[in-house]
Amino acid sequence: MVKIFLDPGHGGTDPGAVGNGLQEKSLVLTIASLVRDMLLDEYLDVEVRMSRSTDVFVALSERSRLANQWGADYFMSIHINAGGGTGFESFIHSSRAARTVQLQNTVHDAIMEQLSVADRGKKSADFAVLRASSMPAILTENLFIDRVSDANLLKDAAFLRSVARGHVNGIVRAFQLQRKPGSGGGSVYRVQSGAFSSEQNATQLKTRLEQAGYQPFIRLEGGLYKVQVGAFSNQTNAEAFAVELRSKGFEAQVFLS
Template identity: 50%
Template sequence: MVKVFIDPGHGGVDPGAVANGLQEKEITLQLAKEIQKILLNEYENIAIKMSRTTDQTVSLNSRTALANHWNADIFLSIHINAGKGTGFESYIYSNVGKMTKKYQDIIHNTIIKQVGFKDRGKKQADFHVLRNTKMPAVLTENGFIDTLQDSDRLKDPEFIRKLARGHVFGLAKALGLKKKDHNVTNSPSSQPLYKVQIGAFKNRKNAELLAEQAVQSGYNVIIIEE
């Protein structure tokens, strides 16, 4: 089982960067959930845990401690940049092993190819989530919230899905993930798949709170809107 820890940056009282009608914490969560959904729906032998699944405050120490306790195979931290620039860049901690650098190279190059962002380079930084994780950790900065060219793209749900695909393709290549054979379920000899619904709510926030509890207990969770 490959364990992927996804860390949507900021949240709760910490909105992150704010500009052009957007908040970083909202975009990172939207992107992280899309990555989670694609991975669980389309790839085999994978478990996902997220540092947050709702708009909640989570300390940096809690994020890294949760990933370390879970013994994740990779830590992916998702952020949106600011500072009037444009494009995509990624970060790893300095003096890390070859595996982390390999993961950064693959994920970075795949995202650039998928979405066509300006390539701002593969960088190193002394960020807490990169320094205090025991597993390979990569942080992505997905466009500039305070540059109209980038923020307009980040407002487009289709672009967010495309950006999520870039992350997923990069993770799949780096970790050697195998895609599910969806044709197998149509075979007469295939085993049936049983699904369990644990709640139904009119308020999405209530659904997200229950989903978060299930995720923290180690279950894979998908919220379906009907």
């Protein structure tokens, strides 16, 4: 049994970073809850606990204490950045134990595969939750709440699912979790309107879709910039959405992932 401790940052009286009508504390709770649900629904032999599953304040020392007391195998703290940058970065403690570095490489890369955003790098810092947790620990900073383009992505439910999926994929690879037999629970039918080797072409299509009232985003996968317009758990709904897109002059294909 692999024990994963998820730590959505902030909460309660501490909103974390705020900007563009968003609060860090609620975004990270959404992402962490999705990560928990995906892991428990789709994978065998994994247990998940969270430092908080509601909008409450939990002290930093308490977060690590809970994970240590439980004997977690991995501590994953989830945050949203602020301060004028853009993109994704991850942190481990400055002591950089070999296993912790290895896990950061796996998890960071899995998240970047899901997101078409700037990679700000694999970093280290003396953060309290990383220092005080006795198991390998990572802290992810998922885009910038005070950057309009990042905030627009964070307002998109499908994008938050991709952020969560990246965290899940990283855990699955790092701990070699096995899928539940026959679990369709995590299947997502992605509706894609185009795939390009040129980022500029992908951006042009994204702009056209936005002008038509959709909320597309670009995922870099296998060297291609894929313009995704929607994601559905139900194939019929995905196909119906693809038909609608085609009726408005866009290409649309449904992929199961």
